[in-house]
Each structure stands twice: as C-alpha cells, then as structure tokens.
Amino acid sequence: MRSKKFLLASILFLSGTLLALQDSTMQSDSLTVDELSEQPSVSVIRVEGTIGPTVTQYITRSIRQSIENGDEALIIELDTPGGLLDSTQDIVQQMLGTDHPTVVYVTPSGANAGSAGTFITLAAHVAAMAPATNIGAASPISMGGGEMDTVAQKKIFNYSESFIESIADERDRNAEWARSAVRDGASISSDEALELNVIDILAEDIDDLLVQLDGMEVGERVLNTQNATISQIEETLAEQFFSFLLRPEVMLILTLVAIYGIIGEVTNPGAIVPGVSGVIALILLLYGVAAMPINLAGFLLIGLAIILFVAEAFTPAFGILLTGGAVSFFLGALMLFQDLPDEMQISLYWLVPATLLTVAFFAWIVTYGVKSLFNPPRSGLESTIGKTAEVVDTIQPDQDGRVFFDGEYWTAKSEHELEEGETCEIIEFQGLRVFVKPTEQQNIDETEKV
Incomplete structure (x- = not known):
C-alpha cells in the first residue's frame, strides 16, 4: 500500500516538474520573440x-x-x-x-x-x-x-x-x-x-x-x-541604368549613335537596324537633355557640323567643308556640357576620338551613301530606262506596237513611227505599256536618207 502511494506521489511530482519546465521554456521563447521584435x-x-x-x-x-x-x-x-x-x-x-x-x-x-x-x-x-x-x-x-x-x-x-x-x-x-x-x-x-x-x-x-x-x-x-x-x-x-546614362561620355556616345543611325537609315532605306538604333539613342539622349543642363549652343554647333559634312558630298570644296564640320563638331561637343561642374564635363580623351570617328564616318559612308541616292537605278524596270529595244510590230503615233527587250515582249507606244526591225530607246513605263522613242543612231540614219 505504501509503495503504491509512493509511486503515485512520484508520478505527480515528475508531472508537475515537467509542466513547470515547459511553462518556463514557453516564457523564455516569448521573451526572445519580444526582444527580436x-x-x-x-x-x-x-x-x-x-x-x-x-x-x-x-x-x-x-x-x-x-x-x-x-x-x-x-x-x-x-x-x-x-x-x-x-x-x-x-x-x-x-x-x-x-x-x-x-x-x-x-x-x-x-x-x-x-x-x-x-x-x-x-x-x-x-x-x-x-x-x-x-x-x-x-x-x-x-x-x-x-x-x-x-x-x-x-x-x-x-x-x-x-x-x-x-x-x-x-x-x-x-x-x-x-x-x-x-x-x-x-x-x-x-x-x-x-x-x-x-x-x-x-x-x-x-x-x-x-x-x-x-x-x-x-x-x-x-x-x-x-x-x-x-x-x-x-x-x-x-537608378543604376539612368545614373550610367547621365554620364557625359555616355551622352556623347548616344549623340554619335543617333547621328550615325539616322543618317545611315536615310542613305540606306530599309536597313532598319541603323534607324531603330538611332531613334532609341535619340530618345535616351532627349531624356538626358531634359534631366541635365545641356548647353543649347553646343547642339546648334553639332547640327551645323552635320550640315557641313553632308554639303561636302555635293560640293567640290576639297575638304574645306569637312574640316569646318570637324571644328564645329569638336567645339559643339565641348560646349555641350560646359554648364556642368568640372567633374561632370567631357574629357578630351573621349572628345578627340569621337570627333575623328565622326569625320571618318561622314567622309566615307555618308559621302558615298548620299551620292548613291542620285545614281541611276540598278534594278527593277527603272533600271531599263535609257536602254534600247527592238521593234517587232510597227508602231504608229496613233497605234500601239510591240517591242522586245530582256527576253520579254511589251506593248509599246511612241510619238514617232517606228518600223519593224528598228531599234528604239525606252523612256517611260506606265503599267504594262512602255513608251519609246527613236534612238540617236536611228535619227542619224533617217537624216542621212533625207
């Protein structure tokens, strides 16, 4: 009997001890959470x-x-x-x-x-x-x-x-x-x-x-x-991107990309990549101009430089306009950031190579690109204008005939009479009809006959 009472008391004691320890642990954890919070x-x-x-x-x-x-x-x-x-x-x-x-x-x-x-x-x-x-x-x-x-x-x-x-x-x-x-x-x-x-x-x-x-x-x-x-x-x-974007040397590069891209697209229509790159660079540049106190006179000088570069392609100035454009571009880029603190102004280590690169670009790419706009077409029907064709059916001023060239027969019309077997010169296309005229050799022969 005594052993049973002793065993019961021991169990109750151990249970109470465990509950006390658990409560103490919970209070400690609660304090830790409160301290952390x-x-x-x-x-x-x-x-x-x-x-x-x-x-x-x-x-x-x-x-x-x-x-x-x-x-x-x-x-x-x-x-x-x-x-x-x-x-x-x-x-x-x-x-x-x-x-x-x-x-x-x-x-x-x-x-x-x-x-x-x-x-x-x-x-x-x-x-x-x-x-x-x-x-x-x-x-x-x-x-x-x-x-x-x-x-x-x-x-x-x-x-x-x-x-x-x-x-x-x-x-x-x-x-x-x-x-x-x-x-x-x-x-x-x-x-x-x-x-x-x-x-x-x-x-x-x-x-x-x-x-x-x-x-x-x-x-x-x-x-x-x-x-x-x-x-x-x-x-x-x-913030990192726009901080990088507003650096003067980056803005100078964007200026060059905008110029090269847009001029490249104009001189080579359909290239797409130069035009898209130039427009994106121009938009980013305009953001920088809005955020930073850029000197307007610098932009005007750069614009003048572009005009002089393009004019060099059409004027026999023997490099005078190209030199003037180079000076204008250099001074414009130098003035572009002059309203910024000294530590934010463009370095000559960036400016001089940028000027030389721009001069080379316009002296080579733009010169030949702009001139190509005025060269005769080299493909399509337009490329055949001025070429000769053979008359296969007599052409009257009031009656169409037919001519043969490049392996094809075309309905032809002319203000002069052209006999079968004669040659003529193509002057215009209107739909599926070609307008022709006697060749210079044909005119000479006619004059001699008279």
Whole structure:
C-alpha cells in the first residue's frame, strides 16, 4: 500500500516538474520573440560621385523606405566632389522636410563632402565625418559650372549664401562658416569641422557612429542605435541604368549613335537596324537633355557640323567643308556640357576620338551613301530606262506596237513611227505599256536618207 502511494506521489511530482519546465521554456521563447521584435534597426545607403537627378531619386526613395522599415535613422555614407545645384536643392528640401532622423556620414578616410556635399551634410539631422575627411568649397561656380557674367555671378553667390545659411540655422550649426564655404570656397578637415560646430560627430567607422548616436535627441525622438541591426538599401536597376546614362561620355556616345543611325537609315532605306538604333539613342539622349543642363549652343554647333559634312558630298570644296564640320563638331561637343561642374564635363580623351570617328564616318559612308541616292537605278524596270529595244510590230503615233527587250515582249507606244526591225530607246513605263522613242543612231540614219 505504501509503495503504491509512493509511486503515485512520484508520478505527480515528475508531472508537475515537467509542466513547470515547459511553462518556463514557453516564457523564455516569448521573451526572445519580444526582444527580436523590439530590436532597433538602421538603414544605410552609399552615395559616391557627382550629385545628379538619379541621386535625388535614390535618397528620396531611401527616406521613404527607411520610414516604412521603422528604422531609428537613415544613414547616408557620402563621398562627393559636388554636383548640380537643382539636384542639391531637391535633396536638401527632402531632408529638411522630413521628421525621420537622417544622418550624413562622410566616409571613408580621404572622402570629401565638397560643394553640393556641404549643403547635404549641413541639412542632415546629424552630421558626422570620419577622420581625415574634408568638407567645404561650396562656391556656386563649382556647383553650377560654366562662365557667368558679373551680375549673374553676384546673384548666384547671394542666393547660395542665403541658402546655406538658412540650412545651417535650421540645424543649429555654424552659419558663419557655412557662408564662408560659399563666399570664399573655405574647406576644412573633419577635426576642424567638429571644433567649429559644423558637424556633430567624429566617428572611426559605422559601429562607432551607432554607439555615439545612441541616446541622441532628434526632435522629439531619442535614438536607440547601439545594438541596432544594419540593413543596406541598394540602388534599383533603373537608378543604376539612368545614373550610367547621365554620364557625359555616355551622352556623347548616344549623340554619335543617333547621328550615325539616322543618317545611315536615310542613305540606306530599309536597313532598319541603323534607324531603330538611332531613334532609341535619340530618345535616351532627349531624356538626358531634359534631366541635365545641356548647353543649347553646343547642339546648334553639332547640327551645323552635320550640315557641313553632308554639303561636302555635293560640293567640290576639297575638304574645306569637312574640316569646318570637324571644328564645329569638336567645339559643339565641348560646349555641350560646359554648364556642368568640372567633374561632370567631357574629357578630351573621349572628345578627340569621337570627333575623328565622326569625320571618318561622314567622309566615307555618308559621302558615298548620299551620292548613291542620285545614281541611276540598278534594278527593277527603272533600271531599263535609257536602254534600247527592238521593234517587232510597227508602231504608229496613233497605234500601239510591240517591242522586245530582256527576253520579254511589251506593248509599246511612241510619238514617232517606228518600223519593224528598228531599234528604239525606252523612256517611260506606265503599267504594262512602255513608251519609246527613236534612238540617236536611228535619227542619224533617217537624216542621212533625207
């Protein structure tokens, strides 16, 4: 009896122990799920090279996606020599207009937030730099490119100074230095930027940045980034494609393909491939022209060059027009991108070969292609015009006859009488009827008889 009670008590004890362990495990799993669901996160994007329309789209999309992810902040790793003023304005407006924390981190060591990059860095909620990096040189000449007269230069300087000052004031940063970056082209190192209250953080790497960001107040939000997970927001395929498309050398190539393709189709109707390629290149080029501040005078000079090249095919100018076209094309392509910043202008390593290739194209292909349009037809009925035929049935001015040529009999009509066995010259086709006239030899023979 006692053994049975002991066995029952043991079973109850073991059951209670197992239930307790199971409950403890479930609570532990629940805590793990809760901790994971509350794990903070940040999104990181990388912006390198010049600031243009595709960079604006990339940053705008990343801010929106970071908000959707519920991130603590969006970190923009920046290394740029500058870019377009219009694109910079759009990016700054996006950053100033959002409550979502944005952090601009100038990295790696040796990186630069030059020109447009200065505006973008100052517009961030938190500005950070890696050691041995630089910021500044935000003068409007570097941002806009091209030559400006005194009045226009004064206006753009005044606007840029007031623009960067308003950004610095909005973010409680050193507005006096910001103005000097525009007015005098001032540039400082990361250590000086921290000392002068241009930036907020000097961080060795991204992990150090997250540690220093932890606990900072951004608006009404306290950042929790020390143990945050990092996710990269990559450029989409479309953004990569259009970023590649808007490079000056690519736009120059598109210009050449459009010219070669369309001229090739005109001189060789029905080839299809040159025409389709030229039209596609022209459409992509027009997209680039709409997105970038292309110089109109450059396009006019390139158009003049094409006119001179084609004129060379019909004018015995002994290469003078071809030389003029080459000079016009070179200057036009050079001017095409002069309104862009220096780092976005076309290199002579691209421009000189492109000019030589274009001259060779028009000197060889176009010259013979255009001339071929005015050569006599070499196939079809039109190719027989001017050839001789034999009269097999007498032809009267008011009565049709028949002629024989190329192994075929044709109904023929003529304004002159032609006897059987005589030769005649074909002058025209109308449906299944051919119009003929006496040959020159026939006329000579008739004259001699008289």
